[in-house]
Amino acid sequence: MLKVSGLQAAYGASQVLFDIHLQIAEGQVVTLMGRNGMGKTTTVRAIMGLLPVKAGAIEHDGKPIAGLPPEKVARLGIGLVPEGRQVFPTLTVRENLVATAANRLGAARPWTLAGIYELFPRLDERAGQMAGTLSGGEQQMLAVGRALMTNPRLLILDEATEGLAPVIRAEIWRVVEKLKAEGQCILLIDKTFSVLKRLADRHFIVEKGRTVWSGTGDDLDRNHDQVQAWVGV
């Protein structure tokens, strides 16, 4: 599905990514872990074409996508739930879901508004409300719903539970689990170590712009101390 190798990227003159490796196979849930400022969001931005790639390769279904503009990357079936939610504040909830909705790859059972409202009943209640007036948790649900409405083959969740109340977190995790059960391919970036370990098929750890470790949940246990040092929990 997605393969990143030797990825380097920079903000202007300051290089942030030095050697990122990452692989996600069809139907997998994969995490990208690491402490704050290690380059996880930057990796996502580079994959999405929101930041130029300095060196290295990004492949989607075997085709190189590094350097493509964001809309082309998205159209290949990568749905982004960005860090900080970034819902469109001057659009209503319903409009946020509808504005960029698409089924470009011809999914057999594409997401509908009703489907998203079933997933997040809160959004149904708030359908006519401006997104800028929602609570953080509701905005997060909206950002997830908005990405799903593009019917992505790979969903990227960047810190989707950060700063949320426990109840809301639980609701987001419930949805992630449901998506996984339906076979949705997901790249998860989060700090809730215990949940990640349970949910994901594979983990990648980033340290100062490099992938320093990768393995399964069992591998995480085997390398417990080292992993704790990298992830910082």
Added chain:
Amino acid sequence: MILLVEQFLNGLQYGVTLFLLAAGLTLIFGIMGVINLAHGALYMVGAFAAAWTTMQTGNFWIGLPVGLVTAALVGLAMELAVIRRLYQRDHLDQVLATFALILIFNQSVTLIFGRQPLFSQPPALLSGAVEVLPGLPYPAYRLFVIAVGLAVAVGLYLLINKTRIGMLVRAGATNRQMVRALGVDIGRLYSAVFALGALLAGLAGIMASPILAVQVGMGEEIILATFVVVVVGGVGSVKGAFVAALVLGMIDTMLRAFLPGLLQGVMPGPEAQALGVGISSMGIYLMMAIVLLIRPRGLFAAGG
């Protein structure tokens, strides 16, 4: 009373003309961040294309679509050739480049049509007058202009608030990166919005063509007032542009019509005349200063 109603209608007509120009300008400025000084050139292009066609065919109803299509196509070409390169540049580059466009357009129109203004006629159907009040006949064509302007306002409201294009336009005004990251080719959206803005500017020119002398420089005359409308209404807000265009169009017209007369009550005739004219031509700029003092981002600032 009759005079007041007549000037009210004149103000309304000037206001909707300003709105047609300001709607496109505010969208282009608000969404793409481009200051397009050459927006007035599209007004001129629409006016020339329509007036010339109307004079050749003797039929305004042929001139109208020809003017619209010409303005939209010229707008598309302008976006493709020049404006597209300006999105990432700073405002100074934009001002320089679009000022150059004004010079190029003015020279080209002079080369094609010469220096003599064109005078076209309203369509026969609308050449008469309508008695809007007992004792107040008002040119039917000017009423038509008002109606067209208001209809466009309704159409734009629906486009922006009820369609997906409108949603994307509003979304793009606050977070264009996110719109792109969700798979929308924002370049195409920009081209479409620019062409729409050009079409509306062209429409304003077409509507004005049977009323004004169609000549080089007509765009610059009105574009200054249009920028005032955009700023007062709040950059990026079509609703703001609508309100500001009607209010400023009205104020400008009323001041010009009545201020010299009012001043004559308190000072000698010639001086009152001179002062009245002076103040009325400053009127909308004074209004802008006042509005910006109270609401620095305009009446209806859009986006974040």
